Amino acid sequence: MQCKDFEALLEQDGLDPLPLAARSHLTECSACRNLFADLSVIVSSAREFPAEVDPPERLWVSLRAQMAAEGLIKQSAPASTEKAAWWQALPSLFRPRVLASAGGALALAFAAFLAVHKKPVNVTNTNPPTPAVARVQTPAQPAAVQQPRSRAAIAPAPAPQMVAKRRSTPATSATPNFKPAPSADVYGGTLAGMQDPQNLAGTSVEADASLRENLRIINEVIAECQKHLKKHPNDALAREYLASAYQQKAQLVAAILDSGRSEQ
Amino acid sequence: MIPYLEINDRTVLSAVGTAILFCAAASAVAAPPDHKEQHFAVKGRPTVVLQNIVDGRIEVKSSKNPEVVVISTSSPEKVAIDLEQAGDRIDISATGLVNSTQPHEVEANFILTVPEETELQLKTQTGLIYVEQVNGDMQLESVAGDVNLKEVSGYIIVKTTGGSLKCTQCTGKLDFASIGGGAQVLQSSLMRINLMTATGNLLYDGEFVRTGIYSMKSTKGSVEVRFSPTDSLDVDARSLTGAVDNQATEFLRPDVHGSHHSRNRGNSFFGTVGQGLAKVELSSYSGTIRILKRP
Numbered sequence: 001m002q003c004k005d006f007e008a009l010l011e012q013d014g015l016d017p018l019p020l021a022a023r024s025h026l027t028e029c030s031a032c033r034n035l036f037a038d039l040s041v042i043v044s045s046a047r048e049f050p051a052e053v054d055p056p057e058r059l060w061v062s063l064r065a066q067m068a069a070e071g072l073i074k075q076s077a078p079a080s081t082e083k084a085a086w087w088q089a090l091p092s093l094f095r096p097r098v099l100a101s102a103g104g105a106l107a108l109a110f111a112a113f114l115a116v117h118k119k120p121v122n123v124t125n126t127n128p129p130t131p132a133v134a135r136v137q138t139p140a141q142p143a144a145v146q147q148p149r150s151r152a153a154i155a156p157a158p159a160p161q162m163v164a165k166r167r168s169t170p171a172t173s174a175t176p177n178f179k180p181a182p183s184a185d186v187y188g189g190t191l192a193g194m195q196d197p198q199n200l201a202g203t204s205v206e207a208d209a210s211l212r213e214n215l216r217i218i219n220e221v222i223a224e225c226q227k228h229l230k231k232h233p234n235d236a237l238a239r240e241y242l243a244s245a246y247q248q249k250a251q252l253v254a255a256i257l258d259s260g261r262s263e264q
Numbered sequence: 265m266i267p268y269l270e271i272n273d274r275t276v277l278s279a280v281g282t283a284i285l286f287c288a289a290a291s292a293v294a295a296p297p298d299h300k301e302q303h304f305a306v307k308g309r310p311t312v313v314l315q316n317i318v319d320g321r322i323e324v325k326s327s328k329n330p331e332v333v334v335i336s337t338s339s340p341e342k343v344a345i346d347l348e349q350a351g352d353r354i355d356i357s358a359t360g361l362v363n364s365t366q367p368h369e370v371e372a373n374f375i376l377t378v379p380e381e382t383e384l385q386l387k388t389q390t391g392l393i394y395v396e397q398v399n400g401d402m403q404l405e406s407v408a409g410d411v412n413l414k415e416v417s418g419y420i421i422v423k424t425t426g427g428s429l430k431c432t433q434c435t436g437k438l439d440f441a442s443i444g445g446g447a448q449v450l451q452s453s454l455m456r457i458n459l460m461t462a463t464g465n466l467l468y469d470g471e472f473v474r475t476g477i478y479s480m481k482s483t484k485g486s487v488e489v490r491f492s493p494t495d496s497l498d499v500d501a502r503s504l505t506g507a508v509d510n511q512a513t514e515f516l517r518p519d520v521h522g523s524h525h526s527r528n529r530g531n532s533f534f535g536t537v538g539q540g541l542a543k544v545e546l547s548s549y550s551g552t553i554r555i556l557k558r559p
Contacts, residue, residue: 204367204389204408205365205366206368206408207389207390207407209408210407210408213444217444217463218443221462221483228504237502237504241483241504244483245462255425
């Protein structure tokens with residue numbers, strides 16, 4: 001038997017019990033003897049480990065509290081007695097006079113909203129190829145500062161502001177409205193970004209549901225692998241899938257935190 | 265008096281309801297999406313980075329012109345779109361200004377036209393990412409949206425949470441990682457693929473490049489490869505509790521390299537087509553693995 005045959009045998013059949021040819025090879029080959037001894041120690045040590053140890057519940061509680069304190073996740077507030085009092089007062093809001101007033105106010109508010117909401121579309125800009133850095137910002141303006149519809153119809157709406165700047169110009173960073181380049185946080189998200197309430201706005205309901213659903217799926221996979229490993233602790237393929245599922249869960253949780261969502 | 269009061273209440277309620285409905289409908293009609301178009305001239309091989317943290321579709325096509333054209337359509341008053349050019353790099357980001365309570369309420373859709381040789385980094389929450397006829401490395405990320413690639417080449421990295429990938433006539437290298445999404449690679453000639461998903465189904469029906477490495481791994485979904493009798497590949501299939509369904513036994517010989525002959529037992533299979541030059545590794549936890557000959 002050659003060394004490569006011995007290694008192949010170990011890979012296929014494990015350590016016990018070695019066939020006669022392998023045992024005789026062990027007596028002749030010190031390298032394989034060392035390999036066999038190392039593997040025996042590793043296997044025996046591994047058997048002493050508990051199959052899977054879940055972290056204690058207090059760790060999660062503490063972690064969640066810490067993250068909530070830092071503003072990374074939101075914790076749902078318990079129902080308070082004030083809320084009950086508010087609900088008790090609700091029927092009084094449905095009196096005819098109150099309803100009529102509210103309806104009128106609502107209709108006026110909508111009319112005002114419609115009046116200021118309309119704005120021209122199809123804005124087209126072409127920038128010259130010369131500037132090294134061109135920056136275009138098209139933030140939506142607050143409704144309160146926008147033109148009424150009648151004026152907007154007469155005067156053309158201002159095109160999105162387009163400023164060409166040299167990257168080396170220090171004035172860029174001194175501008176009060178300066179924001180980092182959009183690409184700065186594309187594939188990672190920083191702690192500051194997660195704490196920014198602006199980043200919390202506009203998160204997708206559909207994406208949120210998908211993240212939660214897939215978190216549930218991956219938890220099921222982990223549970224299934226753990227269950228299998230309790231019965232077959234030496235199953236390398238199951239261990240591989242468990243490790244992979246943990247990796248996926250870590251990435252998923254990171255994505256949830258990155259986008260300002262909460263796991264629950 | 266009582267009947268009069270009841271009629272009065274109903275009248276008020278009806279008027280209020282009608283007013284609200286009318287205003288809601290009118291506001292929906294009166295708020296067309298913001299539509300903008302920007303042109304960025306580029307000199308060499310540009311890099312386009314688009315981060316859409318709201319819902320929306322991203323479509324990328326190529327042209328012969330040395331410019332990047334960005335057409336965006338977004339929910340009015342609800343999305344801020346920033347664009348920046350730094351040399352040949354174009355950065356685009358769409359940020360929500362309000363909290364979304366309904367699907368597609370806060371949305372930004374993009375159509376990009378780029379030079380054929382362009383590198384892409386695109387990210388969205390939901391909505392399709394579609395890229396056609398672009399050569400260059402690309403990293404595409406989506407939470408719930410699908411990714412559809414046609415005639416692209418380069419080192420392609422696709423990450424989704426629940427979205428699926430369809431890659432047609434692709435060349436180069438492909439990495440796909442998902443939890444709930446599957447992947448279909450069709451009519452492609454990739455020299456390395458690494459497809460990994462938890463519950464999605466995986467399919468490779470393309471050319472096996474000699475010396476190529478093809479790894480497909482699904483925890484619960486099915487894994488399927490289709491090969492041609494003229495291909496040259498080693499197939500190593502392993503499933504923990506799922507079945508290995510080899511429907512091309514007449515074309516797959518036992519291992520010719522001599523070290524895997526004892527593996528063909530239970531849910532494992534090893535076979536060789538031709539000289540076994542490409543390496544194909546198929547793995548599943550409980551999903552079925554299918555090996556088929558292309559008709």
